[in-house]
Amino acid sequence: xxxxxxxxxxxxxxxxxxxxxxxxxxxxxxxxxxxxxxxxxxxxxxxxxxxxxxxxxxxxxxxxxxxxxxxxxxxxxxxxxxxxxxxxxxxxxxxxxxxxxxxxxxxxxxxxxxxxxxxxxxxxxxxxxxxxxxxxxxxxxxxxxxxxxxxxxxxxxxxxxxxxxxxxxxxxxxxxxxxxxxxxxxxxxxxxxxxxxxxxxxxxxxxxxxxxxxxxxxxxxxxxxxxxxxxxxxxxxxxxxxxxxxxxxxxxxxxxxxxxxxxxxxxxxxxxxxxxxxxxxxxxxxxxxxxxxxxxxxxxxxxxxxxxxxxxxxxxxxx
Amino acid sequence: xxxxxxxxxxxxxxxxxxxxxxxxxxxxxxxxxxxxxxxxxxxxxxxxxxxxxxxxxxxxxxxxxxxxxxxxxxxxxxxxxxxxxxxxxxxxxxxxxxxxxxxxxxxxxxxxxxxxxxxxxxxxxxxxxxxxxxxxxxxxxxxxxx
Numbered sequence: 001x002x003x004x005x006x007x008x009x010x011x012x013x014x015x016x017x018x019x020x021x022x023x024x025x026x027x028x029x030x031x032x033x034x035x036x037x038x039x040x041x042x043x044x045x046x047x048x049x050x051x052x053x054x055x056x057x058x059x060x061x062x063x064x065x066x067x068x069x070x071x072x073x074x075x076x077x078x079x080x081x082x083x084x085x086x087x088x089x090x091x092x093x094x095x096x097x098x099x100x101x102x103x104x105x106x107x108x109x110x111x112x113x114x115x116x117x118x119x120x121x122x123x124x125x126x127x128x129x130x131x132x133x134x135x136x137x138x139x140x141x142x143x144x145x146x147x148x149x150x151x152x153x154x155x156x157x158x159x160x161x162x163x164x165x166x167x168x169x170x171x172x173x174x175x176x177x178x179x180x181x182x183x184x185x186x187x188x189x190x191x192x193x194x195x196x197x198x199x200x201x202x203x204x205x206x207x208x209x210x211x212x213x214x215x216x217x218x219x220x221x222x223x224x225x226x227x228x229x230x231x232x233x234x235x236x237x238x239x240x241x242x243x244x245x246x247x248x249x250x251x252x253x254x255x256x257x258x259x260x261x262x263x264x265x266x267x268x269x270x271x272x273x274x275x276x277x278x279x280x281x282x283x284x285x286x287x288x289x290x291x292x293x294x295x296x297x298x299x300x301x302x303x304x305x306x307x308x309x310x311x312x313x314x315x316x317x318x319x
Numbered sequence: 320x321x322x323x324x325x326x327x328x329x330x331x332x333x334x335x336x337x338x339x340x341x342x343x344x345x346x347x348x349x350x351x352x353x354x355x356x357x358x359x360x361x362x363x364x365x366x367x368x369x370x371x372x373x374x375x376x377x378x379x380x381x382x383x384x385x386x387x388x389x390x391x392x393x394x395x396x397x398x399x400x401x402x403x404x405x406x407x408x409x410x411x412x413x414x415x416x417x418x419x420x421x422x423x424x425x426x427x428x429x430x431x432x433x434x435x436x437x438x439x440x441x442x443x444x445x446x447x448x449x450x451x452x453x454x455x456x457x458x459x460x461x462x463x464x465x
Contacts, residue, residue: 114435
């Protein structure tokens with residue numbers, strides 16, 4: 001019997017579009033991270049002078065939109081777009097294709113977020129200008145993955161041979177799935193910590209096996225797991241994911257982290273979280289130097305500046 | 320007796336294509352996929368014919384028409400047992416099975432209701448990721464099905 005292939009194929013490399021983290025080779029990922037580091041040192045530059053970037057948010061996402069728009073503004077570009085599709089022709093029944101074609105007449109680059117899965121891939125097929133996917137439903141959100149990778153790179157000095165513990169909702173968590181796939185280039189070891197209902201899906205475990213990635217699964221978020229991790233990636237366990245509310249009540253506090261649990265952890269350990277957090281990280285962790293989730297969000301700005309420059313084919317003085 | 324009749328019926332086609340051994344429950348889906356409802360050629364469509372291998376089968380004969388291989392291969396997903404016979408001057412000049420292509424364009428719908436292909440007037444597109452058992456992956460949303 002043939003195995004299911006977990007290799008993806010996308011065909012939009014030629015335009016600089018970024019639809020999925022799988023569009024990027026190892027070299028391209030590293031180049032984006034080096035470019036992000038460059039922007040962290042030089043965040044304000046006029047390299048997008050005369051460029052217009054359209055931010056089309058077919059579903060609201062204030063955090064991601066502000067991050068992309070700040071990235072453009074700090075590089076001297078201008079922004080057109082919308083953050084509320086109710087005010088656009090989409091609400092009149094205009095197709096996505098028509099909206100993209102219309103905006104392509106005005107802008108040099110489109111950053112789009114859409115509630116439908118595959119919308120960004122389709123957008124690349126109906127226009128010649130580059131598309132950056134800022135999230136398409138539950139599918140892909142590559143700029144989040146790149147800021148996560150930049151956070152690992154920055155805090156650990158490398159992406160190679162890291163032990164990464166993923167905690168919480170591993171079943172529906174888009175960020176952990178994308179991070180897992182992007183890390184295939186860097187020989188990671190994963191620990192998946194989740195209750196039975198929210199375990200890492202078979203597809204991603206098969207992906208690990210196909211790519212020679214070591215992983216272990218744990219229902220118990222214990223000290224041994226914490227003390228041998230370089231990165232702990234926390235995610236929110238959402239009540240609406242449970243069919244049985246009693247089950248939620250039983251497990252909701254099993255996967256939360258507090259400061260005392262970090263006492264014997266490695267010096268280089270950093271705690272990441274895609275935010276927003278609720279109770280999964282106690283507030284007493286916030287002042288621990290190992291807490292990194294707020295800086296992680298800030299890294300999004302630099303990562304997005306690097307992604308925008310790649311999309312527009314702008315070369316920067318990085319190795 | 321019935322075998323003889325069927326052979327006679329195929330031979331009676333001077334030029335054209337016979338698609339035989341279609342699973343009976345997929346016959347009309349094949350008719351739709353090949354857009355035969357719009358065809359002005361002579362068509363013979365039979366269904367629920369006895370078959371020693373399949374129990375019941377369907378058959379389609381289209382006069383004076385030869386389909387592109389890629390067109391016929393699109394039916395492989397719904398009618399994997401189908402056999403193609405190309406007839407020229409009463410002779411079967413080509414006989415072959417259908418073969419599942421690597422990419423299926425506008426053959427099946429994605430079963431993810433939140434996929435862009437179910438919400439926009441556009442063709443679906445799948446990549447075949449496994450042939451036995453058949454598994455296809457949506458080019459747009461990444462969902463795997465079948």
